[in-house]
Amino acid sequence: MKLAFAMPHMLELKATMQPWELAVTGADQTALAKWAEKLGFEMIAVPEHHVIPKRHVDLSGPFYFNAYTAMSHFAGATERVRVNSCIAILPAQHPIVTAKALATMDWLSSGRVTITFAVGWLEDEFALLGIPFHERGAMAEEYIQAILALWTQENPEFEGKYVSFRDVAFEPKPVQKPHIPVWFGGDANAVLKRTARYAQGWWPFLTKPETIPDKIDFIRSQPDYNGQLADVFYGISTARVGEGHKVQDDPSARPGQTKQELIDRLSHLAQLGVTWSSVPIPPLSGVGAYRDYTQWIAEEIMPVIS
Template identity: 50%
Template sequence: MKMKLSIGVPKSMKVAAMVQPWEDPLIGADVGELMAVADNLGFYKCMLGEHFIIPKEHIELSGDWYFHTVVALGVIGGQTKNLRLTSSISILPLQNPIVQAKAWSTLDWLTCGRAEPIFGVGWLKEEFDMLGVPFGKRGAMADEYAAAMIELWTKEDPEFEGEFVNFKNCGFGPKPVQQPHLPIWFGGDAPAVQRRVAKFGDGWSPFRTPPEKFPDCIDYIKSQPEYDGRSLEFFFALEMLNVGAQHEILDDPRAPGTSDKQKIIDQISWLKELGVTETIVPLPPGLTGKQAWIDRQTWVAEEIMPHI
């Protein structure tokens, strides 16, 4: 199976372990231009993260610059034709699931079936506190929210009764273009996340799980009684090895990008052997601006894509 190469959205966050100085002067039009370039080069997905509000003590490592994923992906979707539109991640418990279902189905409908969320439960308790969401219930909320969203996307007469979500005698449209519903991914590492993938998911995006453990985790997902044999995808980017659980900088030597073609191909082959189906080729350090980014991604498209 061919490895799918996705691409991060420049200036979509300022996590110290991942951001580069060349991104700082970019404006919105630049971001749209670069994503159009990525689309034309044949990259599979664009990906960007999400937080809503950051406590001051976390800004040094996490930054305070994050787009609303669906809004940003809608703009990017209007400037691209084939690039799939992915959050990495959207924090599922922080927004009402009816509102989230509406946002994602609208994005999917308007972009002719290109929306593909990765949901997570979140880790930043202070963010939950400021949004009035109970941090200790975020796992149970995520399970219920996912089930409620699928109900809205797939049923002509949606109905749901739960602890956190209730609706009946209602209509919901537009439905997603993708059938039976747009793909749902889950990001994170806990066994509860893996069980969520088994129950609801089309893909898993680990964060702090050591890559060597991916095969065991995939076996665990597929061993769950609620897994029905559907096809699953798995995303991991080596640059994530440089990011700690609370965005600490880890300086993992495998994380930085390189211009060594064979090394990149070998790294991707290694990930593929571990079960990964989608990845990002990390940027080398020290890029100098938009054109350097374009040159790098053009090189990846010409020199790496044909060999993986």
């Protein structure tokens, strides 16, 4: 089991955010990224929304990064830790732009990028961006094909309804071969089938932990399975967030668990097929206390679960 670093103030989600996080600045996060790397955490993952309609702010909060910008910053502040998204909204921008941003990031970071795409769920956000919400699945299908073509083909070309190109040059290619590891986030069968076709990882959200093995079997049973599923990410705090970011009470996901509770929970998730997780951010007094807490995780939890 590998642990990602739970970066404070990545978002202001009602279900998971601790009040002290509101005081965490970008400078604090930059220092914490370096601290996370020093402690041996292996990934920093960035949530993404571009705009939150007012009626969703109570549960979702107003604060979200552009995933690629923040990932690039954290990659630039570190030397070894991987950067990822959780998630990046695949239909939200043209796939050539997405492919270029991620290939640039991978090249500059010497191959430390993983990308978790999803189709998005917030219909009002799509309307504000001028993107047809009910076509987002079809768009995502074409977009990932186009991105992979740009990353892997010497003379990339693609012909589709939403994107087409030929007779183009695309460099730099990603450092990682055959390409940047692609994960998909979500729980619907369409997402699992897309994971089977194109991805190396899956990030469930509303899936109950006990059903993760069945979903993994479903992915691997698809007739067009690429044979590459290697990673499943399920953070301990995930069960506190319901559909539409509703608050859920789940004792197994509460922050501030004891050493043995955390070890037992992470070990159980590993038995279910989870390869990556993260520990919830607990109620604390501030950044200094969080540095102490994450050092405790590194010293007391990591050696047992790795």
